[in-house]
Amino acid sequence: SQQGEEDPQALSIQEGENATMNCSYKTSINNLQWYRQNSGRGLVHLILIRSNEREKHSGRLRVTLDTSKKSSSLLITASRAADTASYFCATDAENNDMRFGAGTRLTVKP
């Protein structure tokens, strides 16, 4: 069963705009991770945020975590056509049961 649920399911933006994706989950977690998947390929680990952290940055990526609301967001700033991919959140629950959501499909139009 899935733990994280991404929202929206699909997002289409113009190059240069910011893209925001959200993830909600149900149980207490050790950490939350975001992954990217290009069509027909494996997933690539983007960023990990621990349960005691509220915000983390990596290049053009900004992740926030609100454990009181059991939610996280991934912001991609100044998006590029190469950012077109599916983005998944994965939650590492306190029993180390790692769960992936169904993903947000991001399309960045040049």
Add this chain to the structure above:
Amino acid sequence: DGGITQSPKYLFRKEGQNVTLSCEQNLNHDAMYWYRQDPGQGLRLIYYSQIVNDFQKGDIAEGYSVSREKKESFPLTVTSAQKNPTAFYLCASSFYRGYGYTFGSGTRLTVV
């Protein structure tokens, strides 16, 4: 270069056949995993192994089998008992469960 290699990239299975998907890593990771991904969906855990000679069932283990005889290798066999095996199969590894997975590039299995 360290990484995780899945082979083959594409695999075709006839009805009633067993097929084995290969997964090899040279990252010195202890934990390895197999996931199944169906079109437009997330990943579902088939099996995982946290140490050599030990593995655990995931959410959808029925019709699948694995072995972990070496740290580097975690092959998945899709048996004839798996009634709907057509899917994209992903292998992953990590230093320990729940922390920063590295994924292979996947094997697309089709029943013909």
